[in-house]
Amino acid sequence: MMASFTDAEERSENIRDLVDALERASVTPTKQRTVKVSTIVDAICRHAFDHGLDQDALRRVVQVASRKTELDQTSVTTLIKNLYPSQQVPAHVVVTVVGGLGQGKGKPSPGTQNGLVKWLTMVRDIIEHHAILSRMYRVLFNMLDMISIRTSLCHLLSLITRRKHVQPFRIQQLLALSRGLGNEPALQGLLRVYRDYYPDIMIGSTSITRNSFPPQLDPEWQIRLIVIKETSIAARALNSEQHNGFRVARKGAKRGRASLIPDVHTFHANETSVTLEEIDSVEDFVDKLDRIELPGQLISILTDPLLQKFVALKPSVIATTRIQLWLSAFLEDEYKTAKSGNPTSTFLSEILDGLLEQTQYTKVLLPVVSDFLSEYLRVWDGISDVDAILGLLSFVSLQNFKDAHNTYFSKVEQAVVTQNPQNYERIIPFYTDVLRQWMNEASSKQPPPQNQFALSTGSQKMVNDLVTHVTNMSLSLIISVPQGSHLSLVSSILSFYELVSSSSKPNHIPIMLPSLYLTYLLVQDTSTTTLSRICGVIGNYKNAFDKHPVPIKDYYDPGMTNIFNWCLRDMFHLLWIPRALSFTTGKCIGMYCDPQLRHALNIYLGDLGRDYSIGPSFGIAVNPWLSSLSAITWMELEEVEVRKQGLDSDTVARHQGPISRLSLAALEKDGGITVGLDEYKVNVLLYLAKRGHGGIKELMFATASDLKKAVNPTRQA
Structure with a gap:
């Protein structure tokens, strides 16, 4: 770790020296320089490409690029193309860039200005104070008469325009420019944005072509920026704050392919309405919640956190119906395609991932999705979109386990395991997620009358049937899979029972014990971690019984509590007192070790030495794993x-x-x-x-x- 900080400090010192040299070269005529400027520029660009520029280095390089200097155009263009920030872009850097635009003696060349505008477009989502571009809107708009930067400027303005920016004088100015310039694509695109906000004022239609819309950002530049951000500690910390969930999400840096899910966009808004695109803070969202208009395509809810919040807090039959109809049509087409034996579209993965994201937010599986899955699982190959499908199915609502197993779970088991028997390691974690969801639902049910026997309610039986199914499956797998190749399987089984053993809740979630056979097999596993975890599970059950209302016999069958007491005594005999594997009728069962076998083992150990016997052989001081x-x-x-x-x-x-x-x-x-x-x-x-x-x-x-x-x-x- 120390080496990493040292390397970072050395890089910081190096880039500072390079920027110092660049600043000196920018004010020194070419013939008076002692160092070749291209060497300096290349070194800065290599550092920026590999590690990104910190805020101080970025500020100084932008200051050089945003004014007229002694640097040649090639060097300046190369610098702008490699302005990769390692952190969020400070507001003062944006002000510096905007201040370098326009006409004047000290301004950079038109080509440099155009590059700076494009750079602002590419980094607008990682600006530290996102409102700074909005504050600079007036300055940027007044530069639309500059031919050299108009196209790039229109694209930037199209992305940052909000209702408050659409003023009558700007509408008149745009219309005048449009009449004078004809159907200039980028300008028509900006007019379209204005018209979306005030369709009643801007009568008529604008000419829309492919070039009317802002072009997709340079994918190579964006991918490089993502890599830099992921490897930068400071950038990772700031990146978590980049999107606070109260601004509409825009697909930018990570959008490497065509998307079926559109960005949030509100069409045909009027003067008094409020759109989601205008919201930029939690306070703004709360103040305007009742006046926000539904966006044009509600399917954006699959990927946009702000739209998810809006629909959840202001539900409506119209919104629900629109989402259901869209999904129903799309998923039905995909199912018919898969059923006919043809490959599904490339968009199915995107929709399933989006549905999983939306379902994880609401914790409720949409009815149209559950209907689709019940049919699609019949033809599913068990490989494609497996994470999304298992994730969605983990939100299947609490119901009769036999029905759920016939409709969903048995098909999942068959499809996933058919491809590879080792995939059972994925099934147990899947059932763990299902159990967590079902227990949450069962906990919210109306509790039965006090002192009612456990498993007397429908929800308790449903949860218990699920646990019983996983217990039987786990026991079968532990016996079938050779030791040494089942570590992840054992870990997933233990995770399941760690959840079961620590989640009991009187009158809601019953105490559900694993099979004694399974428990003892796990105790005898050749891993110290496994021994510790299964002991922890048994300890959780003991604490659950201790905290349960008494008398226990009023809630649980005596046979169940007897079995658990056998287990406790066997474990105490095994680890603490020298009575391992001992059998006493009605008290302990010696971990199912036959008494004759225990006697034979005791004789064998006694023959090795008088200090040896079977009783203390598994005690905590001599246990093979401890x-x-x-x-x-x-x-x-x-x-x-x-x-x-x-x-x-x-x-x-x-x-x-x-x-x-x-x-x-x-x-x-x-x-x-x-x-x-x-x-x-x-x-x-x-x-x-x-x-x-x-x-x-x-x-x-x-x-x-x-x-x-x-x-x-x-x-x-």
Whole structure:
């Protein structure tokens, strides 16, 4: 990290030196220069292309380009073409550019002025104070008589014109220019913008050609700007503020292909109406909400956050119907195309991505979209637009799980997994998103009467059926997929149960336990992280039962609570006390280890040495996945106690491990430190928690609350 800051400082120093040299060259006649100016310009342009110009460098280079200097036209043009900002463009830079336009002795050449206007058009979305161009509107408009910059200026004005700019005297001036110049495309395009705001005043139609509209921005320049912004720390921080959600979105830098979804544009507005294009702040939006007119094409709601807010806050039957009709016609055509075996249009991906963005905002799947998906999934290949389709289906409303599975989920499972069995790793996260949506809906339902048995309401049964389906699927997958190749699958299963175990809500979301078979398989996985996470899940369930209204038997079947108690005892025996895999009728099941097998294992270990037995073999001090961390905990704890007791570090008796109650007693007799076994094991739990394995601590503390008292804070490792 330090090297990165050093490199940035070195680049900053270098660009400052280069700009200093450029400023000196700009006031020095060619014959008096000692350094070739093209070398300086090339170096600045390379830096700008690779890293962008910071605000200070940008300001100084623009000042050079915006006045008449000793630089040749080629150098100035090259500089303007490479004015890549690494941060947002300050308002004073915009003022400098506008001040360099027009006629006068100190003004730059017409070609330079035209390049500066085009540059303003390209960076208008990343200007620090977006209102600055609006404030400079009068100055820019009064330069329309300049032939050299008129076309570029009309394009810029077309993009920044708002209702407040459309004044009668400007309308007259534009009409006069139009009559004198004929059908100049760019001027006619600006007239069209004016006419959209006041169609009743500007009677008649303007001549519209392809060149009437602002041209698409240089894609290579825009792509380069995006790369610079993504690699600039300062630019990334400012970029999050670039679009505050209260201005209409314009497809600029990232628009690399044709788009079916148009920008927001309001047609046939009148003098008293307000358009979304005029809104530029949250205060402005709130003040004018009741007077805003619906834009021309409401399908822009798929990509425009401001339009999404407007439709959500001011719903209307007209708006909903218009959106539904457009989507219905488009999606029906796409379905018929796919059903006939032909490839769908290139616009389907754009629409599905837009629908996902809109659905994520509203949290509601439009009926026309759910109808389309129920049919389209029959012919879907399981590959195209998979992220968008799974994302949309995760918002399927709470309903009978069997119906939802027959209509949507079974088709998704078949389509996705048919392409690659490993794609089940995508199905579990998908069901996690569905569960989150369903639990949110179930939580908002009217609660049943108090003391009513769990799973007695329809919504509770629906959520439980979903969890049961994923449990059965997960158990099948864990058994089927070889160990070592299923890490992401196990992680997704654990994420699902982390959500289930921490989301129970009395009378709304029941406590839904995973299968004991699945739980024990995960406990025996060869990963410390997996062990910690499944322990955390069990601990969450224990906390959920502790916080639940009592008596528990009034809400849950005794068989369910018995199963969970078996699990708690098995885990406590496994990790904490030396009774791993023990079976006691009605109390614990030994993680399904047959008693005869446990006896045989115990005999085998006893033959290896009298200190070995099956009971303590999985304890926290010797567990195969935890033993190295437990050993480190002991060494740190031992050093703390040696210093605290003032013992000689070189001669004090050291424990060689593994730790047990007998070995600790023997250590004390040999002159070593005095530490209780429970205190040591609690320190292991705390050490594991500090290193990201806190699930084991949470389970042990939830199972035996008195363990928290077994550690002295002054003696923690």
